[in-house]
Amino acid sequence: MIVVTGATGNIGRRLVGRLLEDGVAVRALTRDPARAGLPPEAETVRADLTDAAGLEPLLAGADALFLNLAAGGQEAAGAVLDAAVKAGVRRVVLNSSIAVTGTPADETNFIARMHAALERAVRDSGLEWTFVRGGDYATNALAWSASIRESGVVRDAHPGAQGVPVHEADLAEVAAVALLDRSGAHQGQIYTVTGPEVLTVAQRVAAIGGAVGRETRVEQITEEAAAEAMSGPHFPKEAALELVRMFGGTVGTAPAVSDAVERVTGRPARTFAEWARDHAADFS
Template structure:
């Protein structure tokens, strides 16, 4: 049995499908099973990871756990990890972040600090572990959908920022291989997972336009305006501004190398942003 937290999220939903296709038994955790829309083959269980409920029953009989900080925050993730240890879970695959560098710089970056702290907790848990350090998710561009549908215009502080956006299905595929591993080859590995090519924000907007058959463009705004638009109840403006400024540093070059982890781990090439745009064309139309 494999327990998947954040099962209705972008990565989690893809992961549940992949694990089921491989013949694994899956327990998918979600706040609202009735609205989850997950495959009937999965055991879909109601779970509020931020509440005071005993989490141990959620992990009963499980061999492996996919742990996603986005499913409830760092405290919830730590509580799930503790429950996994008590329940006798053997392996955890953590959806971490490429912001983690394993250097003192991790303490100066809001996103890195959160994920590095959880990575330390996983290492200290005594469980077998694999870290999937993604970031620059292609799904982040879904935030542009309302403005693209309305006007075809995306407002951004750094249209020339370069990245290697990664398809959620590739992150799920890497996680699935690690969760299903019987050889030990992925134990203790921290995988930096990117898309297969460098594209700018302006190029991503153009690819979405091609996928939906409409003209799209970028209008430049200030960093302050961009941070304000990005922030929300679970993402403070200070952290948003830090991220916007980091994108500014990526105008000349990405802050990380393009990784071949997807192909090395899964055996198939990473999916391009153009493919992601085609897969999600309905979200922008």
């Protein structure tokens, strides 16, 4: 049996479905099972990942764990990992971040620092492990859904910022292969997972316009305004500003494109245009 944290998130939901297709028993952890909307074949369980005392029973009988820092934060992820060790879980696949470099620079970046610390904890746990380092999630574009529906205009600090957006289904499939591995081929591996093509913010907005059949464009705003719009209860403005400035640093660059999706799953990564078509209803 495989336990999935963040089961109702973009990656987790896809992962639950993918594992069920393979006939694997899945225990999906969520704060509200009644509203989860997961397939009935999954064992959907109420979980408060901030309650360390109640975590071990959630891992009982599990062979593997998909661990996502986004499903409760750094402290909760560490507690889930500790509970997995106590429950006798054998393998953990960590949804990490492409921001992690394995160099001292990780300590100067908010996102890298959190994920690097969790990677160290996983390595030290004694469990078999695989790291799936994703970044530039295509689903980040969902933040534009309201503005595209209302006006067709996206306000962004850096329309020319470049990245290699990755479909959540590809991240889920890479994680599934590692979780289901019986050969040991994925043990101790670090997969940096990207999409197949470099795109600017403006090109992504145009691709969404093509998917929904309307004109879309980008209006440039200040970094401060962009950080304010991005920040929230679990993402401080200082971290958002750091992220916005990092995006700005990609203007005119050539971000690396990884072939990890094809190497691990045996098929090419999905394009952003495919992602936009898959999510057209979110922007219509």
